[in-house]
Amino acid sequence: MKKVSAAFDGLKFSEGTLQHAIELAKQSKSLLSGVFLDDFTYHSYKLFDMVGSQGVSKDKMKHLLTADKQTRQKATDHYENECKKAQINYVIHHDKNIAIHELIKESIYSDIVLISADETLSHFEEEPPTGFVKDFLMHVECPVMIIPRTYHKIEKVVLLYDGSIASVFAIKMFNYMMPWMQNLGTEVVTVLDPEKEKHIPQANLIKEFVDCHYPKAIYTVLKGDEKKEIPAYLKKITNNTLVVLGAYQRGAISMYFKASMADLLMEELDIPLFIAHK
Template identity: 50%
Template sequence: MKKMVAAFDGLKFSTGTRDYALYLSGLSKAHLVGAFMDDPTYTSYKIYDLVVKEGATDARVKKFEEKDRLTRDAAAVAFEKACREAGIVYSLHHNRRIAIQEIKHESIYADLMLIDAKETLTHYAEKPPTRFIRDLLTDTQCPVLLTPTRFKPFKKLVLLYDGEPSSVHAIKMFSYLLPELKELETEVLSVNTGKGGHHLPDNKLMKELMKRHFPSARFTVLKGNAEEQIIKHLQKAGDQTLVVLGAYRRGTVSRWFRESMADTLMRGLKLPLFIAHNK
């Protein structure tokens, strides 16, 4: 049985992450962990505003703390209720230390982590990629599925491939973790930025591997700037497409899957992204 971890901010509970987690754990009969990041340094209220505008009396601070506790408790109860109704084997983790450190630690003991692509763990709205997500992706110890705000079941897979080990590793990890999705329409997408025509890098080896993992996959090789061509192509793919990539790792760049590629996809698309890398 696989173990999937869905990471939540209990003060801004992501129903999208919940629904994708229920969907995938149900398909793969996985154990699902709801990891609630109850970071004590993060509250729904701003200390500065409380002190300057209202005066931070003990009674007023306790009132706000109690409100946050009830909000977090309600989110956990909602998660448990959804798991029971879906017949999912689950457990809860309440992480009450620094959120980013705790969730990275959780990733060591997970097969797959799911988290909202817009997660910030701050008061402030940030455009994707948020600092929290960038920090998580550079140090995670398991593949991560970044989820959109609204759940939509998958109908198509797009596997991004640039001939580098990280992209092949991500495709293999996806195949191992979610074999139930192999029957979906699958496209292997590559971009030739030079004069290599429309041939895949390591064409024979890659097609030999894909025949064993995704035998019905079709291959698309675009030409031009990788970021521009991939975004343009994926914008036409439909909103029930899952994108698989192996780009996000610290200190290494591939031919065209730089960290900015993952960032570009987060900025330009609202599709779920399965991201894995080999360190």
């Protein structure tokens, strides 16, 4: 049995994360941990919402706190009801300290964490990739599945391969977590710089490895700048596709100089991403 953790903001609950998490837990016969990030510094209201005619109103503050508590409880009840309906093993965690620290800690004890691409854990709205998600991906201790705004059942898998250890490691972790997806249509996509490369890096070895797990996989080679070619190519594919990539590196310096492919895909596409790094 594996442990699947799904991150939730109880004040802005992600239905897409819930549906993907339940599907993953059912297929893998895993324990699903609903991680409700009830950060004590985060509320749905702003400071001026508490101000009355004579300054900060205790009655308004009490009303707003009660409303947030009820909203969070409603989200927890919905999660629990859906888990019971799906007949899966589940637990509920209410993490009340700083959200990013709590979620990183949860990732240490998880096989995978699912989180919505537009999660902010604040009352501010951001377009993906949000600061919270980017920060989490930089420090997470297990594979992550980034969930799009809308749920679509996964029907195809694209494995991004660039010859790096990280890209191969991501494929390994994906196969470990979701072996039943070997039966789906699978495509290995590589981008070559025409001025530097003529062949897929370690072509014989990667094909030998992939064929062991995805014997019907097809191979697509694109030429040009990977930051332009990959998003453009994936935009032509259905929303029912999951993309696997080893995008984030541990070194903060390398991240400063080189934008992650994951960032680009979250910014331009609304599809699920499976991300793993060493």
